[in-house]
Amino acid sequence: MQQQQRTTKRPNGLGGPNLLGKPHRNKGSGEESPVELTPTPEEQLLGALLEANEALTSVLRVHDDIERIGIEREAMERSRQEIRLDRSVGFVPCRAVTVI
Numbered sequence: 442m443q444q445q446q447r448t449t450k451r452p453n454g455l456g457g458p459n460l461l462g463k464p465h466r467n468k469g470s471g472e473e474s475p476v477e478l479t480p481t482p483e484e485q486l487l488g489a490l491l492e493a494n495e496a497l498t499s500v501l502r503v504h505d506d507i508e509r510i511g512i513e514r515e516a517m518e519r520s521r522q523e524i525r526l527d528r529s530v531g532f533v534p535c536r537a538v539t540v541i
Contacts, residue, residue: 480488
C-alpha cells in the first residue's frame with residue numbers, strides 16, 4: 442500500500458512546500474518523490490487576508506490595552522482628588538446618638 446506524502450502549508454505562504462499526494466517516480470532510481478505544487482491565486486489571496494487579519498487583531502488588542510490603561514489612570518486620578526478633598530474638609534467630630 443502506498444502512503445501519501447503531504448506537508449502542511451499555511452495559506453499565507455509560511456511552512457513547508459505543498460506536496461501532491463501522487464508520488465512521482467524518478468527514472469532509474471525506483472524511488473518515489475512528491476511533486477511540488479504552487480499556490481493558486483485564491484490561496485495567495487487567502488494568505489494575504491489571513492496576514493491582514495492577524496495584524497488587525499494585534500492592533501485592536503494593543504488599542505484595547507491602551508484604552509484600559511487610560512481608564513485605570515483616570516480612576517486613580519479621581520481617587521487621588523477625592524482623597525485630597527476629604528483631607529481639606531478637616532476633622533468633623535461625630536456626636537453619639539442614643540436610640541430609645
